Amino acid sequence: MDSETEKGVLGFEEKHLIAIMMFLSINGECQKIEIYRNVSSNPRIPDKLDRLESMxxxxxxxxxxxxxxxxxxxxxxxKVANILVDLDALLKTN
Structure with a gap:
């Protein structure tokens, strides 16, 4: 196992990783430019995508x-993205 995988859920502590996963879960396959337009224009998005890929x-x-x-x-x-979307919905309910 590599170090990213060994972190488990703590690997998502970096900003925008969860948002990227949820965006992909809801919208499906997309081009990198769509991540910039809809999630963040952070110049480190390629690093974040590399991290998700390494996981x-x-x-x-x-x-x-x-x-x-x-x-x-x-x-x-x-599987992970669907869990994140479900968790988000659960946390938004009263």
Missing amino acids: GLITQEPIEGSRATNIVLTAKGR
């Missing part, structure tokens, strides 16, 4: 003939 939660797939990159949840990432 086995997303893949970053280059689009042939373009500089764009698709961000896709892995099977593990879908």
Whole structure:
């Protein structure tokens, strides 16, 4: 196991990681620019995506003939993201 995986849920302490996962869960596969537009324009977003990829939660797939990159949840990432969305909904209820 690598150090990112060993952190478990504490790996999500870095800002925007949960928001990125929830965005992908709700909206599905998207281009990196959509993360910038809808989650954060933080210049460290590529580092955050690399972290999620190292945790086995997303893949970053280059689009042939373009500089764009698709961000896709892995099977593990879908499970984690769905739990985060459910947790968010639970916390928002009275």
